[in-house]
Amino acid sequence: FQHYTSADNCRSAFKAPLEPSTALGGFSGNNYSEASAFIITYPVNNVVEKEGNETERAVAWEKAFIDLAKNELLPMAQSQSLTLSFSSESSIEEELKRESTADAITIVISYLVMFAYISLTLGDTPRLSTFYVSSKVLLGLTGVVLVMLSVLGSVGFFSAIGVKSTLIIMEVIPFLVLAVGVDNMCILVHAVKRQPLELPIEGRVSNALVEVGPSITLASLSEVLAFAVGSFIPMPACRVFSMFAALAVLLDFLLQVTAFVALIVFDFLRAEDRRVDCFPCLKISSPNTDSDKGTRVRRPGLLARYMKEVHAPILGIWVVKIVVIAIFAAITVASIALATRVEPGLEQQIVLPRDSYLQGYFKNVSEYLRIGPPLYFVVKNYNYSSESNQTNQLCSISQCDSNSLLNEIARESLRPESSHIAKPAASWLDDFLVWVSPEAFGCCRKFTNATYCPPDDQPPCCSSGSGSCGLGGLCKDCTTILEFWQCFRHADLNNDRPSTMQFKEKLPWFLSALPSADCAKGGHGAYTGSVELQGYENGVIQASSFRTYHTPLNKQRDFVDSLRAAREFSSRVSKSLKMEIFPYSVFYMFFEQYLDIWRTALINLAIAIGAVSLVCFVITWSLWSSGIIMLVLAMIVIDLLGVMAILDIQLNAVSVVNLVMSVGIAVEFCVHITHAFTVSIGDREQRVKEALGTMGASVFSGITLTKLVGVIVLCFSRTEVFVVYYFQMYLALVLLGFLHGLVFLPVVLSIFGPPSRCKLVEKQEDRPSVSLRP
Structure with missing residues (x-):
């Protein structure tokens, strides 16, 4: 558990490090070995547009999952003296029906x-x-x-x-x-x-x-x-x-x-x-007659x-x-x-039938989870051009502004009892700037034809079956020719920041790069949905998000207070940086009514x-x-x-x-x-x-x-x-x-x-x- 960021068996399917608190529960502090519960999450794609059948497919998948969990997984867990609780995004709606x-x-x-x-x-x-x-x-x-x-x-x-x-x-x-x-x-x-x-x-x-x-x-x-x-x-x-x-x-x-x-x-x-x-x-x-009716x-x-x-x-x-x-x-x-003393909110357990399978789910979430829902700070119209200072207003690595967005989020995480922010945000921008940096050997490389060259421990440079990794093979030029070892030298960057053209060219490489032992900063999986690339060629990214987590939210008041704190923080930072920033978490839409x-x-x-x-x-x-x-x-x-x-x-x-x-x-x-x-x-x-x-x-x-x-x-x-x-x-x-x-x-x-x-x-x-x- 101490080396979960580098151990191969602790990485997710896309080879990124896995945060223990998102998969384990029931432990105290950082004593992950005391965990008495584990969490499995299956993200299902959703769409804003109603055209097509993507939403229907997601709902059908959730329905099949609930049937599987009720009829097969639950008896299987009970036979092993285990407790299983489960839920899907549409579960509350279906149970209310x-x-x-x-x-x-x-x-x-x-x-x-x-x-x-x-x-x-x-x-x-x-x-x-x-x-x-x-x-x-x-x-x-x-x-x-x-x-x-x-x-x-x-x-x-x-x-x-x-x-x-x-x-x-x-x-x-x-x-x-x-x-x-x-x-x-x-x-x-x-x-x-x-x-x-x-x-x-x-x-x-x-x-x-x-x-x-x-x-x-x-x-x-x-x-x-x-x-x-x-x-x-x-x-x-x-x-x-x-x-x-x-x-x-x-x-x-x-x-x-x-x-x-x-x-x-x-x-x-x-x-x-x-x-x-x-x-x-x-x-x-x-x-009896009514002859005396008048009297x-x-x-x-x-x-x-x-x-x-x-x-x-x-x-x-x-x-x-x-x-x-x-x-x-x-x-x-x-x-x-x-x-x-009357508090706003509506406990889910009260709304649901007493025999609902969600009663046990909400009870276990409150008892075992050591981290809350994901929290995204969305930045609109981020200008990454060389003429703009907005990159330093957002990042948190060296030469970034002390009052940058990510530094402010990190400070808020130091007082979780009032901010309800559990930890500093995962930043695609920080990781991208490190990824293109000359110090990050093995990350940003290119073939002789100027296309992206992955690290030596990834295909096609390395075949997992043959074990042929190192200086030979398809990636020989990326490793042996100095010109292609790295995308940039220090002289190519302006104060360690890429130019507008360099940013525009290398950002898609970063978002498609798989993390591995040779280069853990690859953005594929962790940041795939964090950046809206449509129209980014003009020097402005229309929307991007930085992910952190709320602290465990067990009561309705916690949800309302966390929403209010996130909005107040975003409003303050937006005014300070003169940028449009707003928070989002999956429960905000429902709890907004209680503000x-x-x-x-x-x-x-x-x-x-x-x-x-x-x-x-x-x-x-x-x-x-x-x-x-x-x-x-x-x-x-x-x-x-x-x-x-x-x-x-x-x-x-x-x-x-x-x-x-x-x-x-x-x-x-x-x-x-x-x-x-x-x-x-x-x-x-x-x-x-x-x-x-x-x-x-x-x-x-x-x-x-x-x-x-x-x-x-x-x-x-x-x-x-x-x-x-x-x-x-x-x-x-x-x-x-x-x-x-x-x-x-x-x-x-x-x-x-x-x-x-x-x-x-x-x-x-x-x-x-x-x-x-x-």
């Missing part, structure tokens, strides 16, 4: 549980004798059908204009729209039930729409606007999800205030005619009585008010501090909350109410960020979507209570009591519990991403919305609530009535 079906049953069960709860909560208090008439299974089913139609309408519209759907869209949006749609269904049906029974069903539905229609419209438009704001997020997954969700929620709202209202009328007519739910053709006769009044439910007679009076106690405000304010302040994800998330959340408040102001025409709603929404989002920090939930495309979505969903917990408060009569305490009595029960049973029963099922998901980003975040959102909507908001309204709109209307109506009297 498999994941799309892994939780299909869980999601369907969640939908069924929500549907069952809808059917129960829409109906009256269950009684065995009347359950088959008073239940609302058919009404709930039609409501679910309307939700599915709205989702299909959204998917169909965007598919028609060429916007492709994603995994999140197909699995999450139906759940989201169902959760939002169920709220409106419950509120509408409960409002109809609160109307006097002496009114015809059409009158009851009309009064119900007058009572809850504005708050439903306000909540739905706020949700649509919150999602529409998300369509401006630069991350494609967030943008596409927000577009689909905004249209789906809008279509669902339009269907609910039209088709579902008509279905409510039909269902109540069915129940009053004592026809069986789901089988309306069957009519049940009853000895009957529907008694409020147990939950409504609790809200009005227990919950509201407790919140009305001044000591309780002070404690509630203090606790919620403290939680918000603590959440602001905790939010700074500004905090800024993106905060801007979109601020816009969403502001837009929702603007909608509230336009519909209610009350800046007072809009300000209170905006305050509560901001507190819910901040507290949700605090929960993310406690649960170690990272900030990524999925969680940003959830945060933007939380603004729309949190509106449900605030708007209905606030609207009921503004249209009630009396002082603030009385209006809070009335608002909780009328809408509190609907918010709890129709919004909180509906979402809760659907979310709890997701904890049984086979995929960690559903457990973390949908079960945990949705559960936290529902609980925070419930606490803020039914505890904190009533207290705030009882102290700082806006005046009743009924009083304002009465005053406006009284003035003209007085002036019109004769």
